[in-house]
Amino acid sequence: MLVLHTFGPAFGLPDLSPFVLKTMIQLKMAGLPFEVRTGSLGRAPKGKLPFLQDGDTVVADSTFIRWHIERTRGIDLDAGLSAAQRGQAWALEKMLDDHLYWLAMHNRWLEPGNFERGPKVFLQSVLPGPLKWFVPGLVQGKFRRTLQLQGIGRHTDEERAALVRRDIEALAQVLGDKPCLMGDQPTAVDAMAAAGVMTGLLPEFTGPIRDTLLQQPRLLAYAQRMQARFFPEIGQLPGCPEVLKAA
Template sequence: MLELYQFELSQFSEKVRLILDYKGLEYKKIEVTPGIGQLEVFKLSGQRQVPVLKDGDIFIADSTEIALYLDSKYPEKPLIPAEGISRGQCLLMEEWADDSLGLKGRKAFMGALNHYPNFRTSFLPKNTPDIFKTFVSAFPSEIFNAIGMGLTLGNDIFKTAEKGLKKDLEALTLILQSQPYLIGDKPTLADFTVAALTTIIKFPPVAYFDLPLDLEGKGIPGIADNSAYEPFFTWRDRLYAEYRQPVDKSSSSNFNDGSGDSQPTSIEIE
């Protein structure tokens, strides 16, 4: 069975999970813990970031390399057009999404946690005591600036990321007005990359993340609730409904089919 070394809330781990589900491949999720877990990943793959896919004795790091490997090893339901303009467009859009859309999404997400106390507390478990919710809501923004995922979360950085995201979502919405997918009439790697990387901008309305949090439908204020981008998120959620396997939150899951007993933790993300 394929094994995916991952971080549950990593956009790039989600990209690989979406691709694996689309191809109908059974896999086991291995949640990597900080410190010792990262050292183990380094021993296996030569680097500490996730995702890393294990197929037999082969280890593949980086979400793009994993996608290329899966398309070569398991060619049924291909991710990348075989040739021509469509292939070039697919590869170009996937690289853009990884390098630009993903980074702006993380900055905007962390910036929203920093600047919107209600958004911050919405990610706390339902049974969180009110006194702790009040403490988290009042947590000084400067602390988030210091600890936030290695990113500077000042107002200028947040606003720049937010502005860039709005331009990107406008462009994606325009592309999807006249065609069912980003590159023609079939889903490609470009679609799955864009879909996965936008989950933290607005989480799908169905549980796809195996976490003890209710993330469904939550999103960055001013973007997730902007009606101008509703067609894009409707498209993204339809793609998820067709190809991604939901998580059964009634039992802890470490497999894509709902079995297993390992709890997600955290690690560096790609």
């Protein structure tokens, strides 16, 4: 049995991490049963989640998890795509993984209201004793330094908002009127896109990401389709009443 180590459910979603949700969706796309366990960053091979246990093999990082299950199970999550489409899907996924993600982390961790409603609440719910009172601030400081080094933290609020709009508009333009990003059926890139939109819509995190998503009815409908297909147990996508009204 595959075992996926995650942060755990939060704010109505199976996990708050888009990378955890991405991996969950890709495992479901592949039709592979798996067990979910709440993990520990201290025990994670690369100090981050998710990571996958497959017998005696441990695989860290969502991309390497995907490649592992494809290689060992003879699965191709991009089956049916041309070489050009595979290249386009990979480029789009990296925009989401390595650009929009960091914009989301800045919005989540460094905007005071969002931090108080989101990461601080989550960490205080899982940390024991006195740790819950000082660890959230330490983690926030780590994100501040990381985002400064990464570059997103050096931009103004207006510049970050412009980058958010460009990324989300690009995603909506690629989707168009199709059910999924690359056609009628979901492929690997849909896992990250769905995860990013679902976490971006959480009402706990106000700002340009949620505001821009609420102006994209095609992406809202897409997120609802992906949630209904891969996480039907949720019942309703968090933020859905406002989403439906906006759409």
